[in-house]
Amino acid sequence: MNNMLNDLQEVILMGPGPSCVPDDVYTAMSKYTLGHMDGEFIRIMDAIKSMLQQLLHTDNKLTIPVSGTGSAGMETCFVNLIERGDPVLILKNGVFGNRMEDVASRLGAEVETLESEWGTPIIADKVRQALQKRSDNGKGPFKFVAIVHAETSTGVKNPIEEIGRLVHETGALFLVDAVTSFGGLSLEVDKLGIDALYSGTQKCLSCPPGLSPVTFSAEAVETIQSRRTKVPNWYLDMNMIINYWSGATRVYHHTAPINMLYGLYQALYLILEEGEDNVYARHRQTHELLVSELDSLGLKMLVEPEYRLPMLNAVVVPDGVDEARVRKELRETYRIEIGAGLGALAGKVFRIGLMGHTARKENVDKLVSALKKIL
Numbered sequence: 001m002n003n004m005l006n007d008l009q010e011v012i013l014m015g016p017g018p019s020c021v022p023d024d025v026y027t028a029m030s031k032y033t034l035g036h037m038d039g040e041f042i043r044i045m046d047a048i049k050s051m052l053q054q055l056l057h058t059d060n061k062l063t064i065p066v067s068g069t070g071s072a073g074m075e076t077c078f079v080n081l082i083e084r085g086d087p088v089l090i091l092k093n094g095v096f097g098n099r100m101e102d103v104a105s106r107l108g109a110e111v112e113t114l115e116s117e118w119g120t121p122i123i124a125d126k127v128r129q130a131l132q133k134r135s136d137n138g139k140g141p142f143k144f145v146a147i148v149h150a151e152t153s154t155g156v157k158n159p160i161e162e163i164g165r166l167v168h169e170t171g172a173l174f175l176v177d178a179v180t181s182f183g184g185l186s187l188e189v190d191k192l193g194i195d196a197l198y199s200g201t202q203k204c205l206s207c208p209p210g211l212s213p214v215t216f217s218a219e220a221v222e223t224i225q226s227r228r229t230k231v232p233n234w235y236l237d238m239n240m241i242i243n244y245w246s247g248a249t250r251v252y253h254h255t256a257p258i259n260m261l262y263g264l265y266q267a268l269y270l271i272l273e274e275g276e277d278n279v280y281a282r283h284r285q286t287h288e289l290l291v292s293e294l295d296s297l298g299l300k301m302l303v304e305p306e307y308r309l310p311m312l313n314a315v316v317v318p319d320g321v322d323e324a325r326v327r328k329e330l331r332e333t334y335r336i337e338i339g340a341g342l343g344a345l346a347g348k349v350f351r352i353g354l355m356g357h358t359a360r361k362e363n364v365d366k367l368v369s370a371l372k373k374i375l
């Protein structure tokens with residue numbers, strides 16, 4: 001019988017995620033599986049929590065990886081915080097803002113949205129106006145205001161610092177999607193007043209997909225614990241999961257994905273070993289190199305410099321170029337993956353990821369030299 005895995009060769013992952021995984025993370029994932037209630041494993045869980053707190057700059061006790069990808073983190077935040085009829089404001093300028101809206105609507109929230117054109121950021125002044133309008137109408141604060149920090153579908157960085165301040169002035173909670181930003185851009189959760197945040201392992205943390213780090217402020221935890229109704233999703237109910245991830249006596253909730261957690265442990269360890277600031281600088285420098293190399297090929301970026309993400313570069317497909325053919329040739333001839341445009345940007349942009357371990361000069365060099373031949 002032919003084993004398909006024997007034929008797998010490495011692909012340089014320069015798309016919107018997953019990103020390239022360091023050998024140390026693969027090695028970590030192949031260590032012996034322990035029992036999910038084993039004392040040695042629980043010490044590894046505690047170390048993961050503490051590394052997440054360190055990298056997210058938070059004292060939040062409820063800082064854990066949820067079992068599931070980034071979307072499970074999104075669902076976790078929404079399903080725990082929302083009760084039917086709660087008013088929420090979703091700031092959206094891409095696919096993942098739309099997904100938030102969908103998730104909130106399914107939970108019966110009273111959803112308001114504020115949309116910016118794809119490829120442009122959410123403007124703080126417009127958020128101020130939306131918040132003001134609600135209070136002028138005599139309505140109480142939103143339960144929370146949610147925003148995507150790094151909109152992977154467009155390559156836009158949203159100004160969460162300014163917006164977070166505005167949200168807090170109204171007494172609403174502030175919820176941030178950091179799936180693509182965590183590990184590539186500084187995230188000071190406590191300083192920014194973020195009450196709920198979720199991420200994913202397969203972007204700038206450079207671990208395979210499968211876990212979603214989340215953190216909840218004390219106020220968010222209180223909101224969850226004082227719900228009038230049960231969290232409608234058993235698997236993601238933080239009231240129960242908390243008893244597995246903390247306390248002297250751990251209570252089984254679901255069988256933790258042990259070897260995925262080894263991978264996350266190692267990925268966080270590598271970032272701390274390299275130095276957080278060095279990791280962010282590496283992302284920035286690799287992005288600048290890519291932009292200048294693409295510019296010399298006559299390729300233009302979609303997003304204005306001020307709002308560009310270092311880890312996700314949306315590049316305008318030049319007239320007359322078949323973008324699907326370019327991606328196919330990169331994958332088949334050069335074993336490089338880049339991403340296609342999504343939604344409104346389908347066929348109009350390439351999405352080039354420089355996430356985590358992928359954000360290295362040698363990868364930019366390989367991609368640019370391949371693009372020179374193809375174009």
Ligand SMILES: Cc1ncc(COP(=O)(O)O)c(C=O)c1O
Nearest residue numbers: 069070071096150152179180200
């Ligand atoms: C900003 C953002 N949010 C949420 C998600 C969903 O994460 P996942 O695909 O891991 O479920 C993604 C995935 O690309 C993302 O980029």
